[in-house]
Amino acid sequence: DGGITQSPKYLFRKEGQNVTLSCEQNLNHDAMYWYRQDPGQGLRLIYYSQIVNDFQKGDIAEGYSVSREKKESFPLTVTSAQKNPTAFYLCASNRLNSGNTIYFGEGSWLTVV
Amino acid sequence: GENVEQHPSTLSVQEGDSAVIKCTYSDSASNYFPWYKQELGKRPQLIIDIRSNVGEKKDQRIAVTLNKTAKHFSLHITETQPEDSAVYFCAAWRSLSNFGNEKLTFGTGTRLTIIP
Numbered sequence: 001d002g003g004i005t006q007s008p009k010y011l012f013r014k015e016g017q018n019v020t021l022s023c024e025q026n027l028n029h030d031a032m033y034w035y036r037q038d039p040g041q042g043l044r045l046i047y048y049s050q051i052v053n054d055f056q057k058g059d060i061a062e063g064y065s066v067s068r069e070k071k072e073s074f075p076l077t078v079t080s081a082q083k084n085p086t087a088f089y090l091c092a093s094n095r096l097n098s099g100n101t102i103y104f105g106e107g108s109w110l111t112v113v
Numbered sequence: 114g115e116n117v118e119q120h121p122s123t124l125s126v127q128e129g130d131s132a133v134i135k136c137t138y139s140d141s142a143s144n145y146f147p148w149y150k151q152e153l154g155k156r157p158q159l160i161i162d163i164r165s166n167v168g169e170k171k172d173q174r175i176a177v178t179l180n181k182t183a184k185h186f187s188l189h190i191t192e193t194q195p196e197d198s199a200v201y202f203c204a205a206w207r208s209l210s211n212f213g214n215e216k217l218t219f220g221t222g223t224r225l226t227i228i229p
Binding site: 033041042043044045048058088090100101102103104105106107 | 145147154155156157158159162202206216217218219220221222
């Protein structure tokens with residue numbers, strides 16, 4: 001888990017603004033994921049990527065965008081089109097074909113003010 | 114796609130007693146089932162996992178059982194302690210692509226409270 005770094009830990013956004021959450025991993029993992037967690041709720045998949053320069057939509061991709069230009073980096077942009085962005089955002093990664101175990105970063109709290 | 118149901122949503126047990134959390138999944142092709150523990154405001158931590166070729170796995174006070182025919186799996190915590198209080202999530206994973214992985218689908222979580 002210590003090899004996945006998310007920043008910032010806390011972020012405040014004004015309505016209408018785009019914000020980008022950073023996720024970096026030094027575990028040499030192939031796949032990376034973004035999950036959203038609302039208070040008292042479960043985890044919902046936003047986007048995931050298995051290889052560089054490729055990514056797929058998860059269950060709640062609307063209003064979000066991602067890029068995977070480098071293996072170790074998978075930033076998430078929360079756009080103004082996301083109407084209820086206040087949530088806890090978790091980045092995760094795992095190694096393909098090696099047990100499937102998925103590890104999480106420490107998370108980023110996003111609040112719209 | 115995969116659908117994972119988890120029960121109960123809340124569970125309170127006396128310290129020292131056992132706790133059981135149950136999950137069912139819909140996709141018979143799912144083959145990996147991890148359990149995560151999440152403390153308030155923190156990231157989920159993997160506590161135990163099981164693969165579809167195994168029926169039971171145990172790690173000290175924690176055990177997981179899998180019934181592939183019925184498509185359900187359960188987490189068992191024995192001799193519960195106050196530090197076991199947290200939210201527990203089950204998940205199911207199906208390998209489909211040529212890369213050998215697909216997304217992990219989570220249950221809705223169980224808030225476990227250990228009463229001293």
